[in-house]
Amino acid sequence: MKHCLLIFLFHFPALHSIHAADPPTLSDLDAKEKHEMLLELINSRKFVLESHTLYGRYGQTAFVSPTTNFVFVDGEAAIIQLALNDQDNGLDGSGSLTLEGKLTKFRIRDRGAGKGVHIRMTFLGATVTDLFMEVSDSGFAIIDLNGIQGERLRMKGELVSLEQSDVLQSIRVY
Numbered sequence: 001m002k003h004c005l006l007i008f009l010f011h012f013p014a015l016h017s018i019h020a021a022d023p024p025t026l027s028d029l030d031a032k033e034k035h036e037m038l039l040e041l042i043n044s045r046k047f048v049l050e051s052h053t054l055y056g057r058y059g060q061t062a063f064v065s066p067t068t069n070f071v072f073v074d075g076e077a078a079i080i081q082l083a084l085n086d087q088d089n090g091l092d093g094s095g096s097l098t099l100e101g102k103l104t105k106f107r108i109r110d111r112g113a114g115k116g117v118h119i120r121m122t123f124l125g126a127t128v129t130d131l132f133m134e135v136s137d138s139g140f141a142i143i144d145l146n147g148i149q150g151e152r153l154r155m156k157g158e159l160v161s162l163e164q165s166d167v168l169q170s171i172r173v174y
Contacts, residue, residue, distance in 0.1 A: 034137045035113040041161055042108055042117060042135070048072050048165040049133070049141050051157035054082070066157055068096055070167045071131065071143060076102045078123050080145070081169060082153075096170040101125020113137065135159050 041047050050066035068083035083096035105122040119133040129151075133143040141159040146152055 031137060032113045038117060038135060038137055038139070038159075039108075039110060041159070042119060044161075045073055045075050045103075045106065046162045047159055048162060048167055049143055049155065049157055049159050050165065050167060051143075051155035053156040054084075055154035055156075057152045067166055067168050068170075069155065070157075070165075071155065072165075072167065072169070073103065073121075074162060078103050078121070078125075079169060080123065080125075080129070081167075083170070098170045099123070099125045099127065099129075 049071040051064060051069040051071070052066050054062045054064055054069065056062075062084055064082075064084060068081065070079075070081055072079040072081075077100075079098065079100050081096055081098045101124050103121050104124050105120065107120045109118040109120075111117060114137060116134060116136045119131075119135065121131040121133070123129040123131055128148050130146045131143055132146070133141055135141040139159045141157060143155045144152065145155070
């Protein structure tokens with residue numbers, strides 16, 4: 001029995017080194033391709049975060065429609081729109097709050113395939129808002145919006161290209 005155990009222990013490192021030299025699997029290649037596509041989308045600055053969940057400052061949760069709750073980025077132009085389902089309809093019929101402005105900062109930190117991307121943006125419109133976005137390679141995104149007077153909001157949803165997006169922007173009331 002001792003002799004068999006020693007033979008197994010001597011052969012196990014050889015088996016391990018053969019396994020380590022195997023080529024990458026198809027799922028690894030798919031993850032790299034997904035990550036490259038995500039980086040290409042973010043670097044183009046033509047995307048929309050369609051949010052399905054909002055979180056308030058103290059942890060309140062609201063499940064919302066992704067067509068009316070979004071962060072829209074097209075180059076330097078940006079739109080942040082919120083429309084809670086339980087609010088009275090406003091002048092535009094959707095009861096939404098829409099902020100239009102431009103991005104003054106846009107920084108990307110690539111964490112590598114399978115680890116996602118971190119984006120930091122500064123939105124300048126009716127107010128100044130810092131946006132911190134974490135995006136997984138699958139396109140799931142969490143964005144934290146922090147205002148200059150302590151306002152905080154978290155949005156969760158999917159990051160999609162402008163062409164794939166199906167959002168409804170409310171009309172301007174000014």
